[in-house]
Amino acid sequence: MSMPFYVAPEQMMKDRADYARKGIARGRSLVAMTYADGIFICAENPSQSLHKVSEIYDHIAFAGVGKYNEFDQLRIAGVRHADLKGFTYSREDVEARSLANSYAQMLGQTFTHEMKPLEVEILVAEISENPGEEQMFHILYDGTVMDEKRFVVLGGDSESIAALVADGYSEGMSAREALELCRSALAGEERELADTDLEVAMLDRTIGRRNFRRVPDGELATL
């Protein structure tokens, strides 16, 4: 009978966390912030069709960074979770907090029990009819959930980007101001980002029942 090598739990968790962090750091970052009409989300993403930001439900949006196939699977699971819940109970019973908890549970489970942790960091954002009641849940690869206020940065170089966002952020910014702040923060000090390098979407409480709105690159100038 062969004996498996003993690996200290601390070491095992550290190795997994390093692995996940490295995977996430390879991708580009994403910024979400509250603005006058709800929540503004902007990602650095040159692709027009492989989205990082998507609609989950009437007032709920999803954003992910890291490995595309992994966070996209989580996105679809979120859409299913929300639609099932809304169908079984009612539309107003679908809320971001419960979805964030489900994600956290699933990510935590995968982190400790599977061969490989998911190399993703996700955001579940929700707006309500009243300004000031926005919710942004930032969930890490190991299932850690953070309830963020004002703004949040996901992805590799989040600390330096967050510092840049914090400098320019103020309550109740317009969509235009939010876009320019996101653009300059994501670019950092040495780069410039064009409209075609960005993916922009928002939860806008001023539009009908489904508050998620994607802004194609071509329409960014008219924001």
Add this chain to the structure above:
Amino acid sequence: MTLPIFSASDDPGPDFAALLRDRGAAPALDTSVSGHNALTITHGTTCVAVRYADGVVMAGDRRATSGNLIAHRSIEKVFEADRHSAVAIAGAAGPAVEMVRLFQLQLEHYEKVEGAPLSLEGKANQLSQMLRSNLPAAMSGLAVVPIFAGFDLARTHGRLFEYDITGGRYEESDYAATGSGSLHAETVIKVGFRRDLSESDAISLVSEALFQAADADSATGGADTLRGIYPIVATINADGFSRVSDDVVGPVFTAIADRFSDNHGEVDA
């Protein structure tokens, strides 16, 4: 509720009905119920749709009947299916409203999972499949007969579809009607129809059709001026679905009624 994660081989894709079945949450249709009097079930009655220059106008009365009783005076039978389409229903109200709810969700679910909406043809086929699966219930007296209409963004014009209880799908080029008063309503539309009607003419035409159906069919409700309940009229065009307000529909019905009473009232001796 756990997060619905599937392995790649048994993933239901963008099909919400398949997801419901997988989760054991699909609405069970008990077809063993027989011998009941189908007439005592609440029924919705007359709906019409007409193509006009910019799209489609759809309208439905507000009455639901149980046998010879008026069960409800203000139910809604014209629904926004998604941004660019609408569905109107006649038949057993319970299964019909449930079918619409599932249909709306199916379209939204597909759009969210796939990241793009279904084509209008695809939406019409989805409704067809839902009707097909309702066939056993329809045979035991719970028939649902919808009309589906929408603005085809690829072809840039309005289209409309009629159905039967087996899921048969029939595209109509100009107008469609369903429900107990459909014979009268459709005749009115047939006589008054012209190609490329303006929006206001199309609204007048569907209103006239419902007025005449209500006048001849006891199960169809007209404009209820006592309670201020008017038939629902909606337009679907390039800008999407929008319901025509009662402030517009009310005067249209008043004008029809005035003209009617001028010509059909009792003549004094």
